[in-house]
Amino acid sequence: MATFFYPPAANSGFKSTDRELAAVDASVRWPVMVCFLSAVHWMVVGTFLLVYASSLTHPQDTFPIVGLLVDLANNCRFFTYGHIWPAAVDALVYGWASTAGLGLAIWLLARMGRTPARAPAALMTGIVFWNLGIATGLTGIFLGDSTSVELLEFPAYASWILWVAYALFGLWAVATYLGRKPGQNHIAQSWLLVALFAFPWLYATGTTLLCTDLHSASPDLSHTSDQSAWVYPLPGSGVMQGLLSAWYVHGLFTLWLAPLGLGLLYYLIPKMSGLDIQWGSRAQLAFWTWIIFAPWTAVHDLVGGPFPADTVTVGLILSGLICIPVVLIGMNLVGTAFRGEEQQGHHGGVIFPFLVLAAVFFVVAGASEQLLSVRAINQVLRFTMFRECNLFIWIYGFFSFTVFGAIYYIVPRLLDFGWRSSLLIRAHYYASLYGILLMVAMLGFGGIMQGLTLESSDPLTTIVNADQVALSFYIASTMCIALISIGNGIFALHLGWMLLDWLRLRVRRSALASEILLEPYEPEAPAKATAGEVSA
Amino acid sequence: MNYPFPKFFALVFGIFMFTWFALIVLPWITLGHLAPITDPDSTNIKPWDSTGAAHQGELVYAAYGCAYCHTQQVRPASSGADITRGWGTATDDTDDKKEVTRRTYPRDYIWQHQVFLGTSRAGADLSNVAHRFPTAAALYRYLYNPYILNGHSSMPAYKFLFVKQKIRGLPSDDALVLEASDAPPAGWEIVPTAEAKSLVSYLLSLNKGYHLPDENGYVPRTSPSKS
Numbered sequence: 001m002a003t004f005f006y007p008p009a010a011n012s013g014f015k016s017t018d019r020e021l022a023a024v025d026a027s028v029r030w031p032v033m034v035c036f037l038s039a040v041h042w043m044v045v046g047t048f049l050l051v052y053a054s055s056l057t058h059p060q061d062t063f064p065i066v067g068l069l070v071d072l073a074n075n076c077r078f079f080t081y082g083h084i085w086p087a088a089v090d091a092l093v094y095g096w097a098s099t100a101g102l103g104l105a106i107w108l109l110a111r112m113g114r115t116p117a118r119a120p121a122a123l124m125t126g127i128v129f130w131n132l133g134i135a136t137g138l139t140g141i142f143l144g145d146s147t148s149v150e151l152l153e154f155p156a157y158a159s160w161i162l163w164v165a166y167a168l169f170g171l172w173a174v175a176t177y178l179g180r181k182p183g184q185n186h187i188a189q190s191w192l193l194v195a196l197f198a199f200p201w202l203y204a205t206g207t208t209l210l211c212t213d214l215h216s217a218s219p220d221l222s223h224t225s226d227q228s229a230w231v232y233p234l235p236g237s238g239v240m241q242g243l244l245s246a247w248y249v250h251g252l253f254t255l256w257l258a259p260l261g262l263g264l265l266y267y268l269i270p271k272m273s274g275l276d277i278q279w280g281s282r283a284q285l286a287f288w289t290w291i292i293f294a295p296w297t298a299v300h301d302l303v304g305g306p307f308p309a310d311t312v313t314v315g316l317i318l319s320g321l322i323c324i325p326v327v328l329i330g331m332n333l334v335g336t337a338f339r340g341e342e343q344q345g346h347h348g349g350v351i352f353p354f355l356v357l358a359a360v361f362f363v364v365a366g367a368s369e370q371l372l373s374v375r376a377i378n379q380v381l382r383f384t385m386f387r388e389c390n391l392f393i394w395i396y397g398f399f400s401f402t403v404f405g406a407i408y409y410i411v412p413r414l415l416d417f418g419w420r421s422s423l424l425i426r427a428h429y430y431a432s433l434y435g436i437l438l439m440v441a442m443l444g445f446g447g448i449m450q451g452l453t454l455e456s457s458d459p460l461t462t463i464v465n466a467d468q469v470a471l472s473f474y475i476a477s478t479m480c481i482a483l484i485s486i487g488n489g490i491f492a493l494h495l496g497w498m499l500l501d502w503l504r505l506r507v508r509r510s511a512l513a514s515e516i517l518l519e520p521y522e523p524e525a526p527a528k529a530t531a532g533e534v535s536a
Numbered sequence: 537m538n539y540p541f542p543k544f545f546a547l548v549f550g551i552f553m554f555t556w557f558a559l560i561v562l563p564w565i566t567l568g569h570l571a572p573i574t575d576p577d578s579t580n581i582k583p584w585d586s587t588g589a590a591h592q593g594e595l596v597y598a599a600y601g602c603a604y605c606h607t608q609q610v611r612p613a614s615s616g617a618d619i620t621r622g623w624g625t626a627t628d629d630t631d632d633k634k635e636v637t638r639r640t641y642p643r644d645y646i647w648q649h650q651v652f653l654g655t656s657r658a659g660a661d662l663s664n665v666a667h668r669f670p671t672a673a674a675l676y677r678y679l680y681n682p683y684i685l686n687g688h689s690s691m692p693a694y695k696f697l698f699v700k701q702k703i704r705g706l707p708s709d710d711a712l713v714l715e716a717s718d719a720p721p722a723g724w725e726i727v728p729t730a731e732a733k734s735l736v737s738y739l740l741s742l743n744k745g746y747h748l749p750d751e752n753g754y755v756p757r758t759s760p761s762k763s
Contacts, residue, residue: 057658057690059683074693081692082601148598150655178541194548201552239642240564242609242653247559291548295555301655304611306642308563315559379616383607383657454657455617462621463660467688470658474690 011505014412020114027116028106029414031123035103036407037495038131042095043400044492045138047485049088054478056081058471078142086153087141092395093151093252094162095134100403101260102127102169105192107410108267109173112189113180119172126168133161147211149241151249159207166203170196187283191263194291198255206248210241239306246301253394254294258362261402265333265359268409272352273340279331286328293321300372303382320373326366333359350425354405357433361397364440368393380455385473386447389440396436396484404432404491411495417502424494431487439480446473567642573749582629582748585647586741593738594649596731605691606662607654608742612639623661626745627670635667641750658690666743675736676712676728684715697732700724 016022055066056073073079110117117123137154140146145155154162173196177189270277277283299315337356344352368390372378381387408425412418419425450473453466539547572581597603610624618624619637628634640663645651654661660668669675680698682689698712703725710733711725720726728736 056692059688070692074695077600077696080600080694080696082599082604085604086601144599146599146601148601148603148650148652190544193544197545197548198552205556238567238570238645238648239651239653240560240567241651243560243563245653288547288551291551292555296559298559304615305609305653306640306645308566311559311563375615379611382616383655385656385658387655454621457617457620459620459622463657464686464688466657467686467690470690471688 010418012416012418014418015416016413021111023116024110024114025107025413027120028110031117031120031127032103032107032410033414034124034127035099035106036411037499038127039096039100039103039403040407040492040495042091042099042134043488046088046091046096047481047488049084049091051478051481051485052079053081053084053088054474054481056084057474058478077144082148083142083144083146086146086148086150087138089391090141090151090153091134091138093257094137094154095131097257097395097399097403099127099130099134100407101195101257101399102130104260104264104403104406105173105196106176108188108192108263109176109180112184112186112267113176114184115176115179115181117172117176118179119175122168123172126165126172129161129165130169133158133163133165136161149206149210149245149248151252152206152211152245156207156211159203159211163203163207166200170200186267187277187287188263188267190287191259191266194287195256195259195263198251198259202248202251202256206244209244210248242305243298243302243307243311246298247295250298250300251295254297255291257394257399258290258294258365261358261399262329262333262362264402264406265355265362268406269333269336269340269355269359272355272409273336273344275336275340275343277332278335278339279328282328283332286325286332289321290325290329293318293325294369297322297369297372300369300378300382303375303378316373316375316378319369322366322373323370326363326370330359330363330366334363350422350429351405351408353429354401354408358398358401358405361393361401361436365390365393365398368444380451381447382451383454384447384450385443385470385477386451388477389443389447392436392439392443396432397440400432404428407495411498415498415502417498417505420494420497420501424490428487428490428494431483431490435480435484435487438483439477442473442476442480446470446477449473570643570646572646573643582746583644583647583744587737589734589737590741591649591738592734593736593741596735597652597738598650600694600735602662603652603654605654605656605658606652606660607657608640608651608661608663609653610638610640610661610663618661621661622668623663625667626664626743627667629743629745636745636747638744638747638751640744641748643748643750644744662739662742664743664745666740667745669739672710672733672736672740673713675739676710676732677714679732679735680712680714680726681718684718694732697735698726698728700726 016025052069055069058066069079073081073084077083106117106123133154137158140155140158141153146153147155152159173192177193266277266283296315296319299312299319302312303316304312334356337352337359340352341356368386372381372386372390408419446469450466450470453461453469454463456465572583574581610618613619619639624639625635625637628636644663669678676698678685679694681693681695682691683693700720701724703723707725708727711727714720714726
């Protein structure tokens, strides 16, 4: 089979030639591989669920097979849309993006510190618990324990597991960073540290203030009756829940996933292209302005709602300034990536294009956030499928391409074993690229059409008209997600194939070694040299 | 990165605190302890808490993820067409024949355990759904099969919230009245489960048929010294 695909796969020679780096890679091999493998597993699960969820948004007769799925959703409580959709998004955000992000962070922190990782067992425990938490959470959603708070749907018993897991990982990461070799400083480390710090903050406030039942609904009645006790309800009551939820959702994308991805791009793009970061002196400014302005994108979900008008106005202005870091980061990353491609000729290999696209999609995601910061546009697009479009640009556009590029780059260095086929990598690239491009086009345009119908000044226009307009775009988006899922499937199979081959070769090698060792000892036999080769 | 770790950490922490304070703490000072308004002519307060069954229904609403497609917020006429769509119109609490049309205010939500403001309008806004579906029977029918009323609906059917049972003696009061294609065979009926009943009581409690002083720019803050 291998000969059918070109070029013939190499079985070794991928280890870093720098001894120090090779030692670092060896020390984090298993934690990072487990992160990547479980992430890819969640990606497959999430994408499958997403296709399912999306197929439920249009009537049965669109595709023949969908009728069966729709019947299942209508008649079985586990598979209703309100379970499938959050399970899909959570599997993608926590299972796929965050788990892969943990792997990236481990590899980058260890590598940039140039010290072999200590306590890999603690790290492994953290990763195992992290996956356990996600599995528990998804099961909880299907069983009907979903909290229905966007991106915090995991029931409390699952978020505790995630908490413990993250605590282990976070401690390891900070210890690794602080134990780095002196002088090993890079802008990518700032991005990673900010992500590592933001996640516990976000997740702690989100789960305690929105998902625990500390606050039963008790409006303050102290001045209507004569009670002297002054009750401060916790922040998570009333419409504060809406504010907190918006802050959490946008924080998760702009302060957790985006910095993880950017950290990797700031490290890998110059490394792979062999160029310095273009306009590199602006990288610091881009970093600080991003963490100041980006979390304010939360107000995109608040405009016109029952919230203080001044908060929304200030928020729109601040989130509008997101163009500053987006342009700077674009100049840094897209500029470097394009120059790299120019110098390396057409597409600069099969892996680099993934990173180029990731950088481009970061700018696209920034532009889409920028659009939503304009009040008039926000009014039209706020409740439409444009919001889904924005979500998919972040997950499938920016973050997935970053992680794909990273996995293609990192895994051969960890296993010292090559990918099996560049044809499959290209097929994965084009399926993902056209899938996400079509999806952005369909959901973006569909969002505008749906929004214009919802905001029409004609009082006779109803939700039925908006549904009619949205319907064809929902059908189109199901097909786009299916295309993306084909790309993802190719990727997962390719990774599996590579691992199987790697395993087979190792088994063969060790069988060979034991055969050699079992042979009767002969003083000057060449067997000695072979055994030495194997152990090396 | 060029900063020593403590300095870097302090800067990041400061920026996060700034965002947290401005985006969460400041609004909380205004909205965190809103009280109901006392009606000057009677002992009533508004908004008033909904029934226990409705609070049960909130849990069902959460468990089945209704909030992923339905919002519960009516924006003012100045920032959206929600009022034009008729989502701001409610049945007056004191007089069934009258209507109250207005946006929603933070005070409307103070009794809800979980507030489902929502982010998507794949479906209609439900702030005042009880005005459009005034009876439980209409809501049961819609939940059982949305396509009857809206052929383009993207809402899934919730048939698992109902059970088909043999009629023994007289038919149940809350048995669904269905069109021919959906109707059960003779001698059988389709009735809502306990979950469906509490979900529908919750939906029927969604009606903001009262006026609030906030409509005239009432400053919602109350101070602790006023007891």
